[in-house]
Amino acid sequence: MxxxxxxxxxxxxxxxxxxxxxxxxxxxxxxxxxxxSTPAETPAASVPGIENVETTDHIQLQASDDMRFDKDLFKVKAGSKVKLTLKNIGEQPIESMGHNAVVLDQGTDVAAFGGEAFKAKEEEYIPSTFASSIIAHTKLLGPGQSDEIEFTLPKAGVYEFICSFPGHWGTMQGKIVAE
Incomplete structure (x- = not known):
């Protein structure tokens, strides 16, 4: 020991x-x-693979029963409106395999957020205790359902997105780099 x-x-x-x-x-x-400071030292530069990602204003995500998003890295323009579309392509019922997408503010403790989300069933796993850390979120989706939201990332940097359904945030997460 x-x-x-x-x-x-x-x-x-x-x-x-x-x-x-x-x-x-x-x-x-x-x-x-x-x-x-040099350009290579920006927070965005620390995200592996970001140099291969084109800037977009429409993030399209799919969530499945294997508790994964189909994409986990996006680049957007800071201060511009972004549309996010999430589709649950799984087959399991919402009660056991619901999915959402929650865009978190920079610096949010993802593990702490996930722990609070676990306790927020009545709020569709969007914890009000972290309201100031949430930039935007979709509805909780069952099989075949989709939702679309619009939001703006206020400043340049790296923002994380997760599925807040209990136990999902560990594998269902990604990054949005705002430049």
Whole structure:
């Protein structure tokens, strides 16, 4: 049992050592580098594959019984209206395999949101406790149903979207990069 707890501590120590540990000259260099901004350092640049995604104003998603969205990466223009269409192509009933798409504000703790959504059955798994973190959401959809919403991502950055049906957010999520 001790080995299980020792391994993360060793890995953490090695990680800190490789990052410069407590060396103040190293820390000063990193602070200086982080204040010097280049286009490659934008949040969007940190999203793998975004350079291969074309800008769109209509996000089309499909959700299925395998608890996956058919696409998980989109690029839009910040400040512009975006249409999102979600279709549930699954066959299982809404009570056991409902799907929605919830667009979350930047910095939202997805795991905490998912935990609250689990408790929000009366609100179709859209927790009012996180209302300020929700940019937009579709209805909860059963098999063959679809919904369309419009929203605007107010500023450049990376926004996550998830299905908030209990247990789905872990595999049903993606990113919308606003530029």
């Amino acid at each position: 001790k080995k299980v707890f020792m391994v993360p501590a060793v890995v953490a120590a090695l990680f800190l050592a490789s990052c410069g540990g407590g060396d103040k000259s190293s820390t000063a260099t990193h602070e200086h580098e982080s204040t010097t």
